[in-house]
Amino acid sequence: MFDRRLVVNFDWILLLTVCSLAGIGILNLYSATANWQFASTPIYMKQLIWLGGGLALVLLICCFDYRHLEHFSILAYIITIGMLSSVLLLGKTSMGATRWLNLGFFNLQPSEVIKIVMILLLARTFGRTALPEGYSMADLWRPALLLLLPVGLILKQPDLGTALMLIFISMSMLLFAGVQNKTLLGLFILGGVAVVLGWFGLHDYQRERIQTFLNPEADPLGSGYHIIQSKIAVGSGGFFGKGFLQGTQSQLSFLPERHTDFAFSVFAEEWGFVGCSLLLLGYLFLVVWGIYIARHAADRFGMFLAIGVTAMIFWHIVVNLGMVNGLLPVVGVPLPLFSYGGTSMVTTMVGIGLLMNVSMRRFMF
Amino acid sequence: MGFDAKWTELPSVQRRFLFFSAAAAIVFLLLGLRLWYLQVISYGEYQERSVRNRTRVLSLDAPRGPIYDRYGQLLVDNRPSFQISVMRQDVEDQQLLLQHLSELLKIELPVLEERWKDGRRFPIYRPVPLATDVPRDVMERVQEHGVELPGVLTEVRPVRDYLEKGSAAHLVGYLGEITENELVDEKYEGYQAGDFVGKIALEKTFEAYLHGEKGRRLVEVDVKGKLLRQLQTEAARPGNKVYLTLDRELQRAADVAFGDQSGAAIALDIKSGDILAMVSRPTFDPALFARGIASEEWASLLKDSRHPLQNKVIAGQYPPGSTFKMVVALAAMREGVASRFREIDCKGDFVIGGMRFRCWKKAGHGKTDLKKALRESCDVWFYQVGLELGIDKLSAAAKEFGLGEPVGYPLPGEKRGVIPTREWKRARFNLPWYAGETVNASIGQGFVLATPIQLAVMTAAMANGGKVLTPQLIERIEDWQGNILLQPEVEVVRQVDYSAAAWQAIKGGMVAVVNEPRGTGRVAQLDQVVVAGKTGTSQVVRRKTDEEEESDEGGDSPYRFRPHALFIAFAPADDPKVAVAVVVEHGQHGGSAAGPVARSILEKYFSLQQQRVENN
CATH class of the missing domain: 3.40.710.10 (DD-peptidase/beta-lactamase superfamily)
Known part of the structure; x- marks a missing residue:
């Protein structure tokens, strides 16, 4: 039953890359929370436990053939849309946003689940219908509706970051599937219109964040505080960094959210440009390796699946790093494998598991 | 599957793998350039800012909501109190400082040392209270000696004022410092160690209505922690007004x-x-609890056979x-x-x-x-x-x-x-x-x-x-x-x-x-x-x-x-x-x-x- 080739083809390089990045991440969390008093388990230990669980999840996902997921994707989509709707009706509210569904033993965040499900569904659609000459506008209304439904529900929560993430991932997959030139132009125009309209539909706090991003010094105590402190942390790291556990910004607690969204700032302060470059190379390698897996996938579904997962990881990295370096507004996107958080870890590891699955079965036909 | 193979092998599709990889590399390169700009080119500026980064966010206590009777007569209010605290990170010689303060505040040295030790529970950027509710003249004395006391802050904090003393104390309740268990409770989201919360009765049950919203003060301090200037203030929002049915x-x-x-x-x-x-x-005086009750007082309340609590x-x-x-x-x-x-x-x-x-x-x-x-x-x-x-x-x-x-x-x-x-x-x-x-x-x-x-x-x-x-x-x-x-x-x-x-x-x-x-x-x-x-x-x-009663006339049992x-x-x-x-x-x-x-x-x-x- 169990194919020997699966073991032979196990993607050790992917596993090693993921473990190295996560390992550095945990070391960094240790430093970021070094001056905290913990009532129970320290943050870095918790993250280590999440990582262990995540790796187990990767192995679990490897056990079955990813091609079964193709048939399962529509059902999964319907269920997830149901969960997103029920979150709006009976979800748990925290800090003004309703994102969680209490399942008793843990809080499920359906907006995370939809990322994976959307990738599966689009991989199925594009895998079956990709055309040599590329899609025209008329071919795309169905996938567009499938995307806009969850995006609308997530915006209602409101969670702008996740909604944008979903759009970025889908657009990446679409561009990979290929579109005609005039369609591309059309998409750009539509996007422009959406941005203008969206500005008026934003919540005050979201608009404020974008204004803050444009001019953080205008509100140094409020929303600008994050960006300013993060930039000081990164910048003062210099070429070689201040050294492990030596970052004054983070150790003196000037840096907010330094174990979650701003974990990279702690790293940048303590390891400097040298450390950051190496970390960036690590992440870049992960992304390129994902594309490599896509290229060698056994079928088109697998290929789009790998592209989708890679796009997800890529956009998380780029938006998070852009945010902490003051290039993008603060939208609350975690850095995969680096920021503390079970939800992010699980989503990332499910993605890695799917990549691994596609990679292992590249010679299966 | 033949269709698959055909599409995938199209040169334009094959080029896409390369194109996507290259695009990813360029984006990462841009991020790298940004880091170069921040960490190498602007290093001097940010380095200086981080050394100078002595901007602090101090939280301003929100006055708790006042409690009135049914006709609007004040029963429980807040009054300002002076508190002497210390920023641990700004203190060079702890022993010397505490000795000096001990003389000024007329508090024995071991007591101050105990409070200093106790303050390690707080994050390093939070001031540790050394003396609460000090008289105005003592506060002024401390301020005069400010130069010799690096890291010492005088703060004005609202403290609960129970105008009716022990009257209706059982229904109003009292405050106490938030415990570690309460801090991890969802109900107390946003509270910090050292905050005071309602412990029993009205003060506890209506905590959410009474506590108000903290304000923040962004201040710049010098390397010794002395306050240089106030950058921005967000006023605290006092708690809501509770009108009781009492007269x-x-x-x-x-x-x-x-x-x-x-x-x-x-x-x-x-x-x-x-x-x-x-x-x-x-009854008891809730003011005893307002800024921390002494353990002897607490024990005597608990032990009293007439159950004052x-x-x-x-x-x-x-x-x-x-x-x-x-x-x-x-x-x-x-x-x-x-x-x-x-x-x-x-x-x-x-x-x-x-x-x-x-x-x-x-x-x-x-x-x-x-x-x-x-x-x-x-x-x-x-x-x-x-x-x-x-x-x-x-x-x-x-x-x-x-x-x-x-x-x-x-x-x-x-x-x-x-x-x-x-x-x-x-x-x-x-x-x-x-x-x-x-x-x-x-x-x-x-x-x-x-x-x-x-x-x-x-x-x-x-x-x-x-x-x-x-x-x-x-x-x-x-x-x-x-x-x-x-x-x-x-x-x-x-x-x-x-x-x-x-x-x-x-x-x-x-x-x-x-x-x-x-x-x-x-x-x-x-x-x-x-x-x-x-x-x-x-x-x-x-x-x-009957017999017992005969021998117990007068009812002075x-x-x-x-x-x-x-x-x-x-x-x-x-x-x-x-x-x-x-x-x-x-x-x-x-x-x-x-x-x-x-x-x-x-x-x-x-x-x-x-x-x-x-x-x-």
Whole structure:
């Protein structure tokens, strides 16, 4: 039953890359929370436990053939849309946003689940219908509706970051599937219109964040505080960094959210440009390796699946790093494998598991 | 699959892999360039800013919401207090600093060292309080020496000011420092170590309304932590205003009337269920807790055998004694066991199954009807009627009036009392019910227990024609713009039905208690209105045998064995407005110990009403 080739083809390089990045991440969390008093388990230990669980999840996902997921994707989509709707009706509210569904033993965040499900569904659609000459506008209304439904529900929560993430991932997959030139132009125009309209539909706090991003010094105590402190942390790291556990910004607690969204700032302060470059190379390698897996996938579904997962990881990295370096507004996107958080870890590891699955079965036909 | 192969092998598709990889690399390169810009080109600037980064966010305490009485009189407020704290990270020589401060503050060095150590619980950027609520001159002295005291801050913090001291302390509650368990509780999201939160009663239950929202102050300090300038301030938002149903003047009068005795008193508006006054004695000063209570003080409060921390109005359970008799009489009339004209010959005792139950009056009351039985509190009448009624109907009638169950006092801690039934006794003692126990229950003794608030609710129901009301404590909660956030409505739990004649008979008996010769509650008589009331004297221990009593004349048995004194009343009898229940622990006689308290409360209630009418 169990194919020997699966073991032979196990993607050790992917596993090693993921473990190295996560390992550095945990070391960094240790430093970021070094001056905290913990009532129970320290943050870095918790993250280590999440990582262990995540790796187990990767192995679990490897056990079955990813091609079964193709048939399962529509059902999964319907269920997830149901969960997103029920979150709006009976979800748990925290800090003004309703994102969680209490399942008793843990809080499920359906907006995370939809990322994976959307990738599966689009991989199925594009895998079956990709055309040599590329899609025209008329071919795309169905996938567009499938995307806009969850995006609308997530915006209602409101969670702008996740909604944008979903759009970025889908657009990446679409561009990979290929579109005609005039369609591309059309998409750009539509996007422009959406941005203008969206500005008026934003919540005050979201608009404020974008204004803050444009001019953080205008509100140094409020929303600008994050960006300013993060930039000081990164910048003062210099070429070689201040050294492990030596970052004054983070150790003196000037840096907010330094174990979650701003974990990279702690790293940048303590390891400097040298450390950051190496970390960036690590992440870049992960992304390129994902594309490599896509290229060698056994079928088109697998290929789009790998592209989708890679796009997800890529956009998380780029938006998070852009945010902490003051290039993008603060939208609350975690850095995969680096920021503390079970939800992010699980989503990332499910993605890695799917990549691994596609990679292992590249010679299966 | 052939189609697959064809599409994938298209050169344009193959190029896409390369193109996507290259795009990713370019984006990462841009991120790298940004890092180069921040970390290498702008290094100097950011390095300097990080060294200079002595901007601090100090949190400003929000004043807790004030608490008023129903007429807007302040009961609990906040006052500013000076606090001397220290930023640990700015201190170079801890020993020297503490020594210096010890002299200035006149606090012994070991105490300061202890507080410093204690402060390690706080994050490093939070100032550690060394002395709270210091006098102004001490604060000024510390400020003068600011240069020699790097890292020392003088802060102004609001501290809870209980204007009425121990009065109503049990319903207001007190504050304490937030505990580690509370900090991880979702309910306390956004709180920090060192914050004060409500620990019991109103302060705790209405924490969310009272606590307000902290403000923040962004300040720049120099390398030594000395404040250079204020960059920005976000004012704190004070907590919401809570208006209680209490009437401060009536509350004060009730407190004075109670004196140094132990026990509880409560006054209820019989139409709305509003608690107008509420006394539990002995009491404590909530200010002791406002900025941390000393452990000796805490221990002495806990150890006191008279239980100053217990709110006896809701948690004191007493045998209701004769104040229970109206319930028996009402049930007997409804069930046809006895009309108000039934006459029973009281010879001073009552024998059943070989057991002898005595009337409080050894000589007996002679021929007695209901009115006389209430007026003179004859026990034998009720023994006989209660026995005929049976425990099942007796208990059912009592429960209808809200006895044996929490009455719905809006704060936690309410006890349920006991209305015994056969099932209850079976479950509790695994024993059958005995007739003698019914006899005892008929005069509110034996297993029967009630809280003062239950007795007040019962009395109010007897005055208002059978409406059992939920007692209300909150008149309304308002924010500072005047928006009403909470305004509980009158809540009728149950309508108890008796014939008009039955209500009339009870009222007549209660009026006689206070107003007729030989009434046991004549002490509560008022000039301006007719008061209806009932006395109660409830045994703490088994009633003494004759022989013991002979050798114990004068009633000066040890304090803890003395009977409790009870008095319930409503007035005016013809158009009732207010109901009162008073329990004086070990007060000996309902009439003489509890009656005067009830009288003072009622007298004040009507004189206040008069005043308010005149003022308008």
